[in-house]
Amino acid sequence: MRVRLAGMAYLFLCASALAQNLVVNPGFEEYFRCPSSFSTDSRDFFLPGWSSANLGTPDHFHQCSWSDNDVPFNWAGQTNAHSGLGYAGIYTWNNNGKNYREYIQCELANPLEKGIRYRIGFHFQLSSYSVYATDRIGLMLS
Numbered sequence: 001m002r003v004r005l006a007g008m009a010y011l012f013l014c015a016s017a018l019a020q021n022l023v024v025n026p027g028f029e030e031y032f033r034c035p036s037s038f039s040t041d042s043r044d045f046f047l048p049g050w051s052s053a054n055l056g057t058p059d060h061f062h063q064c065s066w067s068d069n070d071v072p073f074n075w076a077g078q079t080n081a082h083s084g085l086g087y088a089g090i091y092t093w094n095n096n097g098k099n100y101r102e103y104i105q106c107e108l109a110n111p112l113e114k115g116i117r118y119r120i121g122f123h124f125q126l127s128s129y130s131v132y133a134t135d136r137i138g139l140m141l142s
Contacts, residue, residue, distance in 0.1 A: 022108040022109050022110055022112075023049070023106055023108065023109070024048065024049030024050075024106060024107070024108075024109055025047060025049040025050060025106075027081065027082070027083055027084040027085075027086060027087070028047060028050070028060060028061075028062070028084075028086035028087055028088050029062075029084045029085055029086050030047065030048045030049075031047055031048070031060065031062060031064070031086070032046055032047065032048065033046070034062060034064040035059070035060040035061065035062055035064075035065050035069035036067045036068065036069060037067060037068045037075075038057075038059050038069070038075055039057035039058060039059050039060075040057060041057060042055050042056060042057055042058075044057060045057065045058040045059065045060060045088070045104065047060055047088075049106050049107070050088070050104055050105070050106050051105055051106075052102070052103065052104065052105070053104060053105035054101070054102070056090070056091070056100070056101060056102030056103060057102060058088055058089060058090050058102045058103070058104050059076070059088065059089040059090075060086065060087075060089075061074050061076070061081075061086060061087050061089060062085055062086035063081075063085040063086070064085070071086060071087065075129075076089055076127040076128075076129055076130075077127045077128030077129035077130070078128050079125060079127060079128060082123045082125075088104050089127065090102035090103065090104065092134045092137070093132070112141070120139060120141075122139055124137055
């Protein structure tokens, strides 16, 4: 099973009526260089606050790109950003017992505090060129 997922992740703190996002660059808006093609190395996913969590090769899509990684039209299909100008794309697939997973990770701007309630959320969407879909996607805090 082969899957292309394009998603944006963001976390935010809800305390009283005040909300604070703890994720740096939550909408993948900021970048060191405008993406020009799909990633072939985990080091290609190079954004402020974000990195690949394994040897997988996540992709960055942004409206600044005039090539394969443009938003909304790119090599993975046609997908608008949930908000803003960018998003990240990952593969998750299982083919005859061979698993391949791409993960993205970030460090929170501030440590989580004991006794505080947090609301955690992220958005994801199946890319329009995907043939298969995954039935599970998640988020891990460590």
